[in-house]
Amino acid sequence: MPGSLSQEIAPHLPYLRRYARALAGSQKSGDAYVRACLQTLVADSSAFDMSNGAKIGLYHLFHVLWNATMIAAPAQDGSVSIFEKTAQQRLSSxxxxxxxxxxxxxxxxxxxxxxxxxxxxxxxxxxxxxxxxxxxxxxQTATQVLIIEDEPLISMDLADIVTSLGHRVTTVARTAAEAVVAARNEKPGLVLADIQLADGSSGIDAVKDILSDFDVPVIFITSFPERLLTGERPEPTFLITKPFDPNTVKAGISQALFFNSTASVAA
CATH class of the missing domain: 1.10.10 (Arc Repressor Mutant, subunit A)
Incomplete structure (x- = not known):
């Protein structure tokens, strides 16, 4: 791949990987498609259409590969999650x-x-x-949603979006400790989580504790997506950037619940 082309697409790769994971339902599967896209560029850069800009050209090439090929994800460490199994079944039909x-x-x-x-x-x-x-x-079947967010106006916006889709907010937690207690008291079918919380605690730590108790789809909402899209460790499948468009949150909720066969719980 020519150096100039590499420099053109590099800023867009974290977001393509985010999109690929949301579309495929897992980090490993989404990253496999992104790698195939880059391999195609290395093999033949003439396949890359720059007429509408590097970002659009990159996403277009990704979609050509997505629609034309079935790429197996790398072997998983341990058991495959119920979410990925469900995604594979539903996407095939x-x-x-x-x-x-x-x-x-x-x-x-x-x-x-x-x-x-x-x-x-x-x-x-x-x-x-x-x-x-x-x-x-x-x-989508109605489910219960735990919101982990310390900014009152943002949490109100998220609650309005959640209820407008027919779901119910169980708790709005401002700290990691509150979130973990809330999840144990009333099991959510979906978690919307900020990263930096009021008392200096981490939404990531809260989610890790919650997932140690039971499986639940999670959407992270952050002002700094690049901090999670490094490729150096497991990353969230669903990640929304602040400030957000309400339709973006709606799309994320739809996708997260689509990939989860157990998200529906009693309202």
Whole structure:
């Protein structure tokens, strides 16, 4: 890969990896597709279309590979989670186009014309696919949501988004200790977690303690996504950047619950 091309795409790789994991349902599977994308560029840089900019070209190449190939994820250490098993089963039986389109427009912030170029569809197709994805969100079974967030205005916004989708907020925790106690008192079907909390504690530590008790999908919400998208350790499948668009949070909730067969609990 020419040095100039490498420099062009490097800033976009953490976000492509985030997107790939959300689409595939696991870090290992998503990263396998990103590696294949980079290998294609190394083998033949002429496959890379720069006419609409490096970021759009990178995502477009990723989608060509995603739609054309089935790439096996590397061997897992230990047992595969229930979330990944569920994702594999569901993805094998349905088209991911509507989820791709919603994630590209909300999670990644592409405009409709840019999404159309990336996935090889018309703008009308993009509008239709987004509508289908929103309908999919509306069909999600109601679940209980634990919010770990120390900023009152942000927690209120998240609570409004959660309830607008038909889910119920069990607790808004401002510290890691509060979050762990809340999760043990009333098991959530989904966790929305900030990283830096009021007393200096960590949302990451809270999530680790919660996951040691039971499996639950988690969406991290942070102002500094680069701190978690390093490629040096296990990373969250679902990661939203602050300040967030409400539709981005809705898309993340839909995707997280899509990959989780046990997220639905009594309201």
């Amino acid at each position: 349905m088209t991911p186009e509507s989820r791709q389109t919603l994630l590209l427009s909300t999670l990644e912030g592409f405009k409709a014309a840019e999404v159309a170029h990336i996935i090889g569809k018309t703008e009308d197709d993009v509008s239709r696919l987004i509508s289908e994805a929103i309908n999919e969100i509306d069909r």
